[in-house]
Amino acid sequence: MSEANLPFIGAILLTVxxxxxxxxxxxxxxxxxxxDRYGPNRLGPFGILQVAADMLKLLTKHDWIxxxxxxFVFVIAPTAIVISMLMAFAVVPFGPDHYLIDMNVGLxxxxxxxxxxxxxxxxxxxxxxxxxxxxxxxxAAAQMVSYEVFMGLxxxxxxxxxxSFSLVDIVExxxxxxxxIPQFLGLYVFIIAGIAESHRLPFDLPEAExxxxxxxxxxYGGMKFTMFMLGEYCGLILLSCMITTxxxxxxxxxxxxxxxxxxxxxxxxxCFFILLRAAIPRPRYDQLMALGWTVMLPITxxxxxxxxxxxxxxxxx
Amino acid sequence: MIEAFVSQIRTIWRxxxxxxxxxxTVQYPEQKPYLAPRYRGRIVLTRDPDGxxxxxxxxxxxxxxxxxxxxxxxxxxxxxxxxxxxxxxxxSRCIMCGMCEEACPxxxxxxxxxxxxxxxxxxxMVYEKEHLLINGTGKYHDYNFYRVSGLKIxxxxxxxxxxxxxxxxxxxxxx
Ligand code: SF4
Ligand code: SF4
Numbered sequence: 057m058s059e060a061n062l063p064f065i066g067a068i069l070l071t072v073x074x075x076x077x078x079x080x081x082x083x084x085x086x087x088x089x090x091x092d093r094y095g096p097n098r099l100g101p102f103g104i105l106q107v108a109a110d111m112l113k114l115l116t117k118h119d120w121i122x123x124x125x126x127x128f129v130f131v132i133a134p135t136a137i138v139i140s141m142l143m144a145f146a147v148v149p150f151g152p153d154h155y156l157i158d159m160n161v162g163l164x165x166x167x168x169x170x171x172x173x174x175x176x177x178x179x180x181x182x183x184x185x186x187x188x189x190x191x192x193x194x195x196a197a198a199q200m201v202s203y204e205v206f207m208g209l210x211x212x213x214x215x216x217x218x219x220s221f222s223l224v225d226i227v228e229x230x231x232x233x234x235x236x237i238p239q240f241l242g243l244y245v246f247i248i249a250g251i252a253e254s255h256r257l258p259f260d261l262p263e264a265e266x267x268x269x270x271x272x273x274x275x276y277g278g279m280k281f282t283m284f285m286l287g288e289y290c291g292l293i294l295l296s297c298m299i300t301t302x303x304x305x306x307x308x309x310x311x312x313x314x315x316x317x318x319x320x321x322x323x324x325x326x327c328f329f330i331l332l333r334a335a336i337p338r339p340r341y342d343q344l345m346a347l348g349w350t351v352m353l354p355i356t357x358x359x360x361x362x363x364x365x366x367x368x369x370x371x372x373x
Numbered sequence: 374m375i376e377a378f379v380s381q382i383r384t385i386w387r388x389x390x391x392x393x394x395x396x397x398t399v400q401y402p403e404q405k406p407y408l409a410p411r412y413r414g415r416i417v418l419t420r421d422p423d424g425x426x427x428x429x430x431x432x433x434x435x436x437x438x439x440x441x442x443x444x445x446x447x448x449x450x451x452x453x454x455x456x457x458x459x460x461x462x463x464x465s466r467c468i469m470c471g472m473c474e475e476a477c478p479x480x481x482x483x484x485x486x487x488x489x490x491x492x493x494x495x496x497x498m499v500y501e502k503e504h505l506l507i508n509g510t511g512k513y514h515d516y517n518f519y520r521v522s523g524l525k526i527x528x529x530x531x532x533x534x535x536x537x538x539x540x541x542x543x544x545x546x547x548x
Contacts, residue, residue, distance in 0.1 A: 090391045093398045335388035336381060351374070 061156060068145055068156065076289035081107045083330050090334040117278035122184065125275060129183035134280045137176035137287030141294055144169035148297045149224045151307045151314035162223040163215065166298060167208050170253055173287065174200040177255070177262055180284070181272035192271025195341060196262035199252055202348050206356040207249035213242040213363040214302050227306035234305040238366075241359035243303045245352050250299070252344070254291035257333040261341050296325035410512075412486035413469045416462055418502065419483055419511035421518065426506060427481035429518060430457040434473035434482050442466035443473060452527035454519065460505060464490055465498035479518040483511040 081096060081104060088095025099105035121127055147162035149155040159165055174197060181193020215221060217238065218229035236243050252259040263271035273284050300306055300321040307314030309321075339347065399406045408414070421427050430447035448458035473482045492498050510516075519526055521535050532539040 088396070090388050092391060092394055093396050094400075331385060331389060335385045 064154075065156065068150075069142065072142065072145055072290055072293060073286065075293055076286050077107050077111065078104070079289045079292065079326065080110065080285070082326075083333075086327065086330045087334050090331065114278060114282045119278045119280070122186070122275050124185045126183040126185065129179050130275075131280070133176050133180035133183055134276065134283035134287070135176075136179070137173045138283050138290065140169045140172040140176070141287050141290035144294050145290075145297075147223055148294070149227055149301060149306055150318050152224075154307075154315060155224060158222055158224045161221045163211060163221045163226070163302075166223075166294075167204075167211075170207075170291070170294070171200070171204055173254075173291065174204075176284070176287065177272045180276065181262075184272070184275040186275050188268045188270070189272050189274045192262040192268050192274070195268075196255060196272055199255065199259070199261055199344060199348075202345065203249045203252040203352075206245055206348070206352050207253055209353075209356045209360060210242045210245035210249060211302060213239045213359050216363050216367045223301055223306075227301055227308065230305040230308060234303065234308070236303040239303060239359070239363070241355055242363075243299070245356050245359070246302070247299065248352060250295040251329065251332065252348070254288060254295055256288065256292060256329065258336040258338045259344060260338065261344055292326060292329055293322065296322045296329065299325050408486035408488075410486060411484075412488075413471045413474075413484040414486050414488040415464070415490055416467070416473070416482060416484055416500075416505065417507045417511065418460060418481055418505040419507060419509060419513075422510060422515060423517060424508075425454070425519075426456060427479045427516075427518060428457050428460065428477075429455045429479055429481070430460075431455075431478060433476040433478060437472040437476035438467075439470060439472060440466045440468055453524075454526050457502060460502040461499060462505060463499050465495055480511070480513045480516050485511075 084106075085095040085097070085103065088097075095103070096106040097103040099109055121130055144166050146156040147159055147165050149158070177196040177200070178193045181189040181191075181196065184190070214226060214235050217235060218226045220226060220229070248259075255262050261271075262268075263273070268274070273281055276284060297318075300318060304321050306321075307318045309317035312320070419427055428445075430445055432445065432447070435441070435443040435445060442463040443461070444463075445460040446458040448456055450456055469484065469488075471484050474484055490498070519529065519534075523531065523534055523537055525531050
């Protein structure tokens, strides 16, 4: 990392964290629209100052650590998810020259970082020493580990087509055709696995407020709770960025500058994920697991084999 | 399986169409909801057409009230009429069910279309008679209990009420 990159790192951090903060408000407004109501619309223009009000509230909350909790792990756990999510942004290519590092294993780095987030949830659940939190943590661990499998596999089709693990190369390889057409199965699996991975609705089984009060963050409040939420929203943005990069040609697009295209596409997917939240109810836990192993895994494998065969055939011809 | 997938897609599409429907929300403080004339809100005690308070302190409303939030004390005036010495409704317990209005034989207690009764101090939710009594007849304009009932008060003897026959002396055998 060179010195010159420092402002750029700052810009990315600011955009992502600021974006995640604004997203809390934006999500509520969008959900409101789709549920025929308004959402927070009082504070400031369109209610955007709600973000500031929420921040103020969360910052001034009593920072309580339950006496029965494992103090050290309890405090450390929420930071892990934020750090790992923000780390993953290092490899996201926002534009042809706007990326921090072009790793030749960038895709694997992203997968690794998004898997590390499971520690946060699991340790948080474990350290809370509360049965709901523990159940939430268990669910998170099982869900994320199993969806991890085909999240990675679903992307191998993309890797085969582009012949590279580097995200910049993958985008460049989409010059003549974005991958969501040949890789529609991969896209489908990746979206579902991604939601499960970032445990957002409809796959927020680790939280499942109807069954587990608040799941893994039952005992968390104030800033530590904010960290979990920040991590979750960063995860959402990251997921949208990755879908844009891997399947929808990243920064590629006519007329507008690359950065604008990237932002537009990412924004579209963020909206799409909020729409999913508004539309789809949460499945039962065993249904979620069954869906993963009996449907998603076969689809991924079929996709993998078919893509491999076609790639081989194309190379020979 | 395919069916389930299609149904999910259809759900998403239907929800997306909601972007174009109008919000149901009533933006309350600026925009008031319509309240029907018989909306059950804040309770009032009404007066009869002659301006006398209607309540005869029969306690029927207090008995009917499910959360027991009405308290009153009966008193008698010189002219023989009954009236409540105090009449107290604890609105922090009232559930606005309207049972008291239905139980009242004199149409004295009535619910009105007003629900804006917020207070910072809970004690202020307890309304006394001077807060409840209004200078009007409420929903029933012509009804006056003492004019139709057979009760004897000053200025109105037995048999003088509306549609009331002269009393019969049951102790006499003569026709
Ligand atoms: S409205 Fe119902 S709860 Fe309220 S005072 Fe009358 S009977 Fe009691
Ligand atoms: S308000 Fe009606 S029911 Fe209640 S004590 Fe008075 S007359 Fe009786």
